[in-house]
Amino acid sequence: MAGVDMTLLEDLDRRGLINQATGDGELTQHLSESRTLYCGFDPTADSLHIGSLVPLLTLKRFQAAGHKPIALVGGATGLIGDPSFKAQERSLNTPDVVAGWVDKLKSQVSQFINFDCGENSAVVANNLDWTRELNVLDFLRVVGKHFSVNNMVNKESVKQRIQREGEGISFTEFSYMLLQSMDFSELYKLHDCTLQIGGSDQWGNITGGVDLTRRQHRGKVFGLTLPLVTKADGTKFGKTESGTIWLDPKRTSPYAFYQFWLNTADADVYKFLRYFTFLSVDEIDAIETADRERAGRPEAQGILAREVTRLVHGEEGLAAAERISRALFSGDIADLSVGDLEQLRLDGLPSSVLPKDFGEQSLINLLVDVGMAPSGKPVKDALGRNAVLVNGEAVGMEANANPTAVFSGEKALSDRYFIVRLGKKKYHLFSLAG
Numbered sequence: 001m002a003g004v005d006m007t008l009l010e011d012l013d014r015r016g017l018i019n020q021a022t023g024d025g026e027l028t029q030h031l032s033e034s035r036t037l038y039c040g041f042d043p044t045a046d047s048l049h050i051g052s053l054v055p056l057l058t059l060k061r062f063q064a065a066g067h068k069p070i071a072l073v074g075g076a077t078g079l080i081g082d083p084s085f086k087a088q089e090r091s092l093n094t095p096d097v098v099a100g101w102v103d104k105l106k107s108q109v110s111q112f113i114n115f116d117c118g119e120n121s122a123v124v125a126n127n128l129d130w131t132r133e134l135n136v137l138d139f140l141r142v143v144g145k146h147f148s149v150n151n152m153v154n155k156e157s158v159k160q161r162i163q164r165e166g167e168g169i170s171f172t173e174f175s176y177m178l179l180q181s182m183d184f185s186e187l188y189k190l191h192d193c194t195l196q197i198g199g200s201d202q203w204g205n206i207t208g209g210v211d212l213t214r215r216q217h218r219g220k221v222f223g224l225t226l227p228l229v230t231k232a233d234g235t236k237f238g239k240t241e242s243g244t245i246w247l248d249p250k251r252t253s254p255y256a257f258y259q260f261w262l263n264t265a266d267a268d269v270y271k272f273l274r275y276f277t278f279l280s281v282d283e284i285d286a287i288e289t290a291d292r293e294r295a296g297r298p299e300a301q302g303i304l305a306r307e308v309t310r311l312v313h314g315e316e317g318l319a320a321a322e323r324i325s326r327a328l329f330s331g332d333i334a335d336l337s338v339g340d341l342e343q344l345r346l347d348g349l350p351s352s353v354l355p356k357d358f359g360e361q362s363l364i365n366l367l368v369d370v371g372m373a374p375s376g377k378p379v380k381d382a383l384g385r386n387a388v389l390v391n392g393e394a395v396g397m398e399a400n401a402n403p404t405a406v407f408s409g410e411k412a413l414s415d416r417y418f419i420v421r422l423g424k425k426k427y428h429l430f431s432l433a434g
Contacts, residue, residue: 008065014281015274017058019200019225022210027222030194034120037062037195038070038187040127040180041109043078043101047248048108050238050260054226054275056112057311058197059122061278063113068120070193071109072183075102075128080176102126108247111312123191130186131179143182146215147208152177155204177208184209188219200225229275232267247312253343254313258321261305269300277307328427333392338414344429351429354418359404363388363395366403370430372422382422389421407432 009028012018021027039055041048048056059069078098106124113122152158152174161169184206187193196206206223213219229237238245245260246252252260264272273284291298309318324340327333345351352370355361363383364376373379379388386394390406391413399406407418409432418430 008062011281012058012061016271017054017226017275019227020203020223021225022207022223027195027224030220030222031065031067034066034068035195036068036070036187036191036193037197038072038125038184038193039197040072040074040077040183041105042074043098043105045246046101046104047246047251048105049247050245051229052247053308053312054229055197055199056109057276057278058226060112062197063117063120063122066120068122068191069113070123070125070187070191071106071113072125072127072187073102073105073109075099075126076131077127077176077179077183078102080172080179102128104248125187125191127179127183127186131182139178143178143212146212147178147181152208157201157204177205180205181208181212184221185213185216185219188213188217188221194219194221195224196221197224197226199228201228229272232265249313249317250346253346254309254317254321255324255340255343256347257313258305258309258318258325261308262301262325264301264304266298266300269298269304273300273304273307277304277311279303279307333413333419336413336419338417341413341417341419341429344419349427349429351431353433354407354430356433358407359402361403363400363403363406367420367422367428370428372420372426372428379422387423390418392419 008031009018023030037059039059041052041055056071059071063069075098078101079095106126109124110122115122153162155177158169158174158177161173180202184193184196196209198206203223203225206225210221210223213221231237240260244252245257249257261272270284270288273279273287274281277284279287287300287303291300306318306322309321313321320337320340320343324336324343327336327340350370350372354366358366364379367373367379367388368376380397380400382388383395383397383400386396388395388399390399391411393411395406407430409415412418412432416432416434420428420430422428
């Protein structure tokens with residue numbers, strides 16, 4: 001196919017996105033023509049998280065270079081659970097739960113690859129399609145006979161489980177490698193798929209699929225692993241105090257998603273720009289040089305937050321995230337929409353409905369009762385220095401005796417909401433009773 005980008009692997013390598021590859025250098029020549037590749041995503045929850053972004057965006061990079069991506073959603077493998085480098089056995093989910101998750105993941109992966117661009121249009125596959133009617137005897141005869149248990153137990157991901165005292169590995173999870181290897185063989189047969197990509201923890205499973213495809217179909221296929229994302233300080237990527245950063249905006253709002261990237265450490269931000277954006281490596285190098293020469297806070301975090309939020313949540317999600325960020329930073333919150341306020345509630349901003357008798361209470365007691373301060377003294381002091389803001393307006397001690405005036409309907413955002421800020425960092429979202 002004309003126009004295939006011959007520099008794709010070079011670009012991936014410059015970004016630090018190549019961990020291991022099979023084929024002893026043959027992959028570069030193999031990709032000089034348009035090829036079909038796949039990456040698998042098991043449904044272990046009703047949403048993917050940002051740990052899945054590297055392979056998702058790598059599929060997008062391959063498609064932009066003229067190749068055809070397949071996003072494989074593991075309706076079958078999700079019923080088993082991948083044991084790779086897991087400390088203990090996974091809990092098995094019911095078929096109905098996994099099926100529901102499969103549908104949601106199909107929708108998510110579809111955001112990142114193009115299904116209407118001619119010969120290299122993307123495909124979403126489900127490995128339950130070729131395992132649903134497969135009986136155990138056929139599976140053992142057709143697939144199992146090609147695998148040496150000796151080799152399987154020597155795979156690093158399995159060896160760690162076997163050697164971990166008191167844990168071990170069940171036959172169910174031990175069989176996962178056979179199922180994933182079967183995926184590669186089936187996709188080769190159905191779609192002439194010749195490359196599988198995945199995280200570095202998938203190397204054993206991927207090489208198993210390469211070998212099975214060769215044995216069953218005499219197919220020349222390849223595997224490529226991507227690095228697992230790590231943070232310079234050793235803490236886990238994609239986790240915050242409030243939990244996992246999900247791709248689903250109902251689980252992690254665009255505002256919280258944006259803030260996660262905005263708070264990236266200086267030691268990580270340029271690596272993350274290479275991993276998670278489509279800015280060229282030369283552009284990223286220029287950003288790093290400019291930040292190094294400029295006094296003050298680097299600009300890379302803001303660029304990273306905008307680029308990744310736009311990729312995952314679109315222009316509308318990015319606009320909302322930036323609007324909320326500006327409003328909370330400046331205190332000018334009059335322009336926040338109901339959707340913005342609901343994002344804040346979703347993100348865990350403390351919130352409560354004002355009691356019906358709030359007009360009979362003092363403002364100090366109201367703020368103490370919802371946990372904004374441990375006692376009345378800090379609130380009283382803040383009122384005295386105009387450091388209590390309600391919907392961006394400072395209120396003084398006189399408001400303590402008349403909270404009805406503070407929380408009146410005509411002052412409410414969207415006729416219902418009040419954001420109270422105590423000092424610089426404590427916020428609470430109040431709403432009028434419906």
